[in-house]
Amino acid sequence: MNYTLDTFRAEVRQAIAATGRVPEALIEVTAPKPNIPADLAFPAFRAAKELGLNPAQLAQELAAAITPAGDSLIGQVTVAGPFLNFALNPHKLAPAVLDEVHHLGKRYGHDDTGQGQTVLVEYSSPNVAKRMHVGHIRTTIIGQALFNIIQALGYKTISDNHLGDWGKQFGVTLLAIEHEGKPAGAGELAVAQLEEIYAKYSNLIKEDPALDEAARAWSLRLEQGDPQARELWQWCVGLTMSYISPLYARLGIHFDTVHGESFYEDKMQPVIDAALEQGIAYRDAKGAVVVEELEKLPTFLLQRSDSGTLYLTRDAATVAFREAEYQPTKIVYVVDARQELHFRQVFALAKRLGYAAGAELIHISFGVVNDQHGEPLSTRKGNMIFLQALLDEAHARARAVVDKTSPEFSEAERERIAEAVGMGAVIYNDLYQDSKRSITIDWDKMLALEGNSAPYIQYMHARCRSILRKAGEEEAGLGRSHTADQAEYAALLIHPAEQGVIKQLAKLPEAVREAGARYATFVIAEWCYETARALAAFYRDCPVLKAEAERRAGRLYLVAATAQALENGLGLLGIKAPERM
Ligand code: ARG
Numbered sequence: 001m002n003y004t005l006d007t008f009r010a011e012v013r014q015a016i017a018a019t020g021r022v023p024e025a026l027i028e029v030t031a032p033k034p035n036i037p038a039d040l041a042f043p044a045f046r047a048a049k050e051l052g053l054n055p056a057q058l059a060q061e062l063a064a065a066i067t068p069a070g071d072s073l074i075g076q077v078t079v080a081g082p083f084l085n086f087a088l089n090p091h092k093l094a095p096a097v098l099d100e101v102h103h104l105g106k107r108y109g110h111d112d113t114g115q116g117q118t119v120l121v122e123y124s125s126p127n128v129a130k131r132m133h134v135g136h137i138r139t140t141i142i143g144q145a146l147f148n149i150i151q152a153l154g155y156k157t158i159s160d161n162h163l164g165d166w167g168k169q170f171g172v173t174l175l176a177i178e179h180e181g182k183p184a185g186a187g188e189l190a191v192a193q194l195e196e197i198y199a200k201y202s203n204l205i206k207e208d209p210a211l212d213e214a215a216r217a218w219s220l221r222l223e224q225g226d227p228q229a230r231e232l233w234q235w236c237v238g239l240t241m242s243y244i245s246p247l248y249a250r251l252g253i254h255f256d257t258v259h260g261e262s263f264y265e266d267k268m269q270p271v272i273d274a275a276l277e278q279g280i281a282y283r284d285a286k287g288a289v290v291v292e293e294l295e296k297l298p299t300f301l302l303q304r305s306d307s308g309t310l311y312l313t314r315d316a317a318t319v320a321f322r323e324a325e326y327q328p329t330k331i332v333y334v335v336d337a338r339q340e341l342h343f344r345q346v347f348a349l350a351k352r353l354g355y356a357a358g359a360e361l362i363h364i365s366f367g368v369v370n371d372q373h374g375e376p377l378s379t380r381k382g383n384m385i386f387l388q389a390l391l392d393e394a395h396a397r398a399r400a401v402v403d404k405t406s407p408e409f410s411e412a413e414r415e416r417i418a419e420a421v422g423m424g425a426v427i428y429n430d431l432y433q434d435s436k437r438s439i440t441i442d443w444d445k446m447l448a449l450e451g452n453s454a455p456y457i458q459y460m461h462a463r464c465r466s467i468l469r470k471a472g473e474e475e476a477g478l479g480r481s482h483t484a485d486q487a488e489y490a491a492l493l494i495h496p497a498e499q500g501v502i503k504q505l506a507k508l509p510e511a512v513r514e515a516g517a518r519y520a521t522f523v524i525a526e527w528c529y530e531t532a533r534a535l536a537a538f539y540r541d542c543p544v545l546k547a548e549a550e551r552r553a554g555r556l557y558l559v560a561a562t563a564q565a566l567e568n569g570l571g572l573l574g575i576k577a578p579e580r581m
Contacts, residue, residue: 001111003509004096008073012040012086015074019065022047038085045082055082090499095490097506101561109508109568114155118326121147123334127164128240129173129194132387134369134377135336141430142366143334144253145521148572153516158326163260165237168308171219174232176201187243188388247387250423252574267317268309272302274353295348312346319350323359330360337365364519367438385441390426397443398422420576421455427575428454432525452529454575460532462581464563467544471556489554497541498558504531505565521573528569535562
């Protein structure tokens with residue numbers, strides 16, 4: 001799509017081309033150096049060199065030859081050494097950007113660059129009969145945000161939850177249930193009990209060959225479709241999903257498909273056959289199917305000597321299925337950094353087997369989660385945080401903040417806001433920096449109403465909504481509405497603080513494109529934070545409701561656009577924007 005800053009860039013290029021001094025191919029525009037009061041720069045070095053001229057002189061001559069038309073987005077054109085700098089025309093910028101936001105509404109910032117292409121994003125993928133811990137929370141939150149961003153760019157998207165619902169370990173789980181019975185109750189507690197008896201029997205089978213044999217037998221029965229084994233296994237899947245689904249809902253997580261590992265159970269033989277046929281794998285003396293020296297990667301198995309398949313075999317079958325089913329241009333896996341080697345092996349195998357001829361396979365990994373003392377959370381150390389507890393604590397702490405800031409709100413409304421703020425804080429903490437970096441669960445920072453946090457941005461958004469409500473009430477009291485002609489006064493918005501906000505709004509589309517291209521949620525988070533800060537400066541310097549009529553109308557137009565854009569930015573991250581706080 002063509003947004004205001006795209007038009008500006010095109011106008012700058014045209015203006016340079018129109019001088020007839022620089023061939024099109026040599027016109028490269030960039031961001032100006034910091035502290036230069038301009039919005040685009042043309043560094044004249046390369047063109048000057050090609051043309052055999054002095055760069056500073058060329059810049060001077062171009063500046064002299066360019067006179068932007070009155071209705072152009074180009075304002076002042078200045079020269080600093082070899083740089084030709086172009087400032088935006090403040091009178092034109094405000095109406096152009098604000099009209100765009102008002103016109104596109106919830107779609108402002110969205111794009112069509114991905115049209116005609118399909119991207120599959122796989123995230124969350126927790127394990128059945130296990131609680132979701134902070135590592136899974138990271139893939140869930142990062143994955144959903146990347147999905148939202150990619151979708152906003154116009155790609156056809158599929159979100160898939162590759163549930164860990166298959167494998168040898170289920171033999172032990174079923175054995176444990178046979179001996180200990182199904183845990184009572186539901187939710188995280190019941191799943192925790194399953195984990196506990198699983199751990200107990202994992203230890204017992206190490207010492208007791210008969211029990212080990214029994215676990216194997218359960219595993220085999222499950223694979224062969226024995227009804228009792230299937231029923232128990234299905235019960236585990238159901239219990240896990242009914243525990244996770246409400247938590248997903250709280251975080252705004254949604255999947256188009258939940259094709260767990262078991263879905264690929266009958267799709268692996270072709271992978272094994274093809275690898276053997278093409279000489280990528282061989283069958284060893286004991287009957288195992290081995291892949292050796294594939295792109296210098298460590299050796300791995302596709303089938304064990306007892307004919308069982310492996311996690312990796314299922315992942316290879318998954319690529320084949322996705323390719324055949326969706327013909328995606330990209331498959332994005334949002335998974336823990338510890339699985340990096342696994343994915344290098346899967347991707348190399350899939351490419352060699354010709355499964356992903358048209359698809360780029362991308363592993364997006366992420367760093368660990370630390371507690372507030374900087375200690376990595378770990379089940380072994382006993383400081384692990386599980387999903388349910390994390391969300392409940394976020395809610396409770398947010399509720400305490402809301403009770404303090406807005407005691408006048410009704411109980412129900414404070415609950416609603418606490419949920420939006422609590423979930424927002426958890427989500428933002430996962431997304432505001434490069435996902436490769438580790439994050440810290442530091443509640444005070446996460447819930448701070450000042451600084452780089454979700455509540456601060458949500459609060460700045462709510463302030464916009466509250467001003468708009470008050471303006472509406474005042475105008476209704478006077479029996480008139482200004483909303484209709486607000487747009488006419490947008491050209492008055494040339495105060496630096498007004499322009500600061502408007503330039504931020506203008507940058508959202510570019511932020512979305514960059515976030516999508518780099519799989520970088522922090523680009524959107526930074527945009528949200530910078531916008532909230534620009535807004536704070538605007539509120540400090542520019543009265544809205546008390547301004548004289550025309551200025552007030554223009555500023556209300558700006559405030560409404562900012563509320564919309566902030567809502568959109570937060571929405572891409574999966575964060576709600578409450579109307580009041
Ligand atoms: N279930 C796995 C785990 O919890 C993650 C699955 C990642 N996705 C995949 N296609 N292998 O470790």
